Amino acid sequence: MVAGGEWASILHFATVGAATIGGYSEGGGMSEGSAESTSALLRPIRMGNSFEETVERLLQMIHLGVYAPGESLPPERELARRFGVSRDTVRDAIRSLGEAGYLVTLRGRYGGTFLAKTLPKAPQPEGGQLPDLDIDDLLTVRELLEVATVRVAARRALTATERDTLWTRLTDVQAADCENYRRLDSRLHLTIAELVGSPSVTAMVADNRMLVNQILDRMPLLERNIVNSNEQHHAIVLAILTGDKERAVQAMEEHLAGTVALIHGFLGASPSRRAPLLPDDDL
Amino acid sequence: MVAGGEWASILHFATVGAATIGGYSEGGGMSEGSAESTSALLRPIRMGNSFEETVERLLQMIHLGVYAPGESLPPERELARRFGVSRDTVRDAIRSLGEAGYLVTLRGRYGGTFLAKTLPKAPQPEGGQLPDLDIDDLLTVRELLEVATVRVAARRALTATERDTLWTRLTDVQAADCENYRRLDSRLHLTIAELVGSPSVTAMVADNRMLVNQILDRMPLLERNIVNSNEQHHAIVLAILTGDKERAVQAMEEHLAGTVALIHGFLGASPSRRAPLLPDDDL
């Protein structure tokens, strides 16, 4: 009913011609016509099913230190509303995380879902490293986002509350033991991202950080690195508070370079897995 | 079966206590305990159903100039595989965009889906402005991403091919008429983003640009702005090609400031709608 005979005949030549000179080509060799950024634009639409994504988001809130151990999460109905998923899905996710030891649910009024007082340790993936992440891509995004974030934060005029919060987060992570370091570290970086004042930016930083943490969880947390990070955190926060944009950027760059060196050193010359595996069959 | 009696009794005090001092509070007033970045982390998991997202992604490839008019898209099976959705969904989306005049499909071998030679003009949303976007957030993300992008691009050592492509994109947009300006402009910016070498960054810039374009489509495209943009594009590309990081950043900031001024000027002191409207009912 659409694209009748006239259209077909009219377009016929144009199409074949275009397909020849610049159209889609399967072999990977791209004719110069246009289409070379297709790999990024043809990325998967869904990263997982609703259940998995909901679990991921709850874990995000837990691991990035948004809620403290023992603290209460919003009620299921509220979570479902905010996440835009059904309550069933939220419940499934909460039940899973409950079985994993992250959450505890209590019924009745003033009940709810609570973070466990002691969070389970991230299991060391001994044999199979499931996530299959593009490490270079992750670290590039991280560098780009965090540097840009600190740059904007440093040139903003912060409120007294923001300054207080920032400083509190800094002292929290300075005083953290190994057990809680990763979480409080993430919370500090998230707080800096929030200073930009854009929910989307906060979300992007949070997403990236979760993925980077998945990599960091595979390698040991050295005392020496913590001392280093603490100094760098201090420099970063100070630069933000004094509005020294250049210094803030430089401090953050040094901070990130440390992590990059750690990761590359630990992974050796591992060829940084790419290309997230597409199904190979043809239906 | 999980969280038996012992757990409940053990955690009982902790939970109520935590809920009182720092837990989730519905009224918007956040106790200082932690949780204030929740708004970003509690964002919707799904932006729309699979069909809508697929349409959006195809429109992205069309409007951002990834494919030229008359050019061929990948076959349905390939699109389905890359997008991670079923072929049915891709077909629905293609059919929709075909009815809207964007795409034309031809059957048989060497057939496929092709962009229309002349793309339909974006309809002016006269009465209802559907998207309901957070303009401040969009522009903040744009500023952050594009400046960071150009910063990284300028300090990279570009290959000859990259330089050629960049220059071609620049001359293309310089020579564009009003009809094609927005598309070629987007393609130039996307090309710059690609220089970072991270698919995720390209995707983020593409997503942001699509949203910003939705706003820009609501206001007239002035000849004066085009001339201005052309000069700024020239400065940006030149700075990238000469590896002048500082100048590239500055040029991009000026470029973006122009758009911000245009938007704010056109929208007047419109209070930049926020808070994407959540359903209000309680089940």
Place this chain on the structure above:
DNA sequence: CTCCAATGGACGCCGAACCTACCATTGAAT
């Protein structure tokens, strides 16, 4: 002329997820 491979087109089955409504539990307010 015949064949064939690549593409779009169509159908049925099934699980995932959503929606609605209702039930169960609990502790504070009265």
Place this chain on the structure above:
DNA sequence: ATTCAATGGTAGGTTCGGCGTCCATTGGAG
């Protein structure tokens, strides 16, 4: 002691979307 409101817990029906399979069309290869 009773009530009640807020919360988690459960169940049935419905829609959406994915999967597998097959059909239809077409232009080039042999």
